[in-house]
Amino acid sequence: MRFGVVRFPGSCDEEDALHACRRVGDAELLWHEDRDLRGVDAVVVPGGFTYGDYLRVGAIAALSPAMVAVGEFAREGGLVLGICNGFQVLCEARLLPGALLPNVGLRFTCRRVEIEVTNADSPFASAASPVSDGASGGRLTVPVKHFTGRFHAPQAELDAMEERGQVVFRYAPGQNPNGSERDIAGVSNEAGNVLGLMPHPEHASDPLTGSSDGGLVFESMRRHVEAAGPASSGSGSPGWSPATAGRHNSGGHGVPAAA
């Protein structure tokens, strides 16, 4: 199981994301100018302030060559996790429904919150228990740190998303830090293989940080990929496969070595 973490100008959480991924598998950095995912089994679009949040958060990063490749990967069923700014990027790239707006309190919020697993069938939450079970494990303690985290989608769209199980994580009652519609903390696309999450599971994946609950998200991804078997990613797709992906790399784009 190999994760790829995309680094953009202005990313700042990619090292923690790598660390979290490496607790459950292998991981390497991908570079935003590179339209080549190097055959990874899953992609993480990390948090940060890509392109200085110019114009709208995530709007410029959504146009990068790496995101074109991530879009193809997602359409073929590959797992894509966007965290915080990564969530914003995935919305701007239209790989996820909705948009993120400035927090209702107009403040940058940095604190721990509890989130509830509302869809434990999701490939990003299967290692956790659904909160409806009442068992421990349905509630994760993870930090948020953002200014633009208020999830918005039209009401009819929200109803449809809930119906389809696309609301995977919710802030626990009374803990919504940003005014998100229906306390939504994490949503998936219709197919379920792309997830955006405003809180940071990668910052809570190591017991050293006080909570390792966020590790369940990465563990869920690992289980999903490994259950699908080694030939799963890109199988049957004409556009992308692990076997051909490596050949597209023209080099010369200043690709940083994997940390």
Add this chain to the structure above:
Amino acid sequence: MLIRPKQGILDPQGQTVERALPALGFEGVSGVRVGRLIELEVEDPGRLGEICERLLANPLIEDYEIEELSGAAGPAATEDR
């Protein structure tokens, strides 16, 4: 391009401005919405709508208006979306 939050979208920045005005003695101001103005020069004004839809605005949360300030057409034309 004049870009602003869509009707029905909560605009806390607009609300904050609205609440600040009475402190300066400006009573009776309501419906404040804060948006942004983007100026640009284009060779083909016909593509402005597409430019807004694809990058400058997010149509899910923002409305935009295009105002052509000068050009071969003569008087300024305003296009509402």
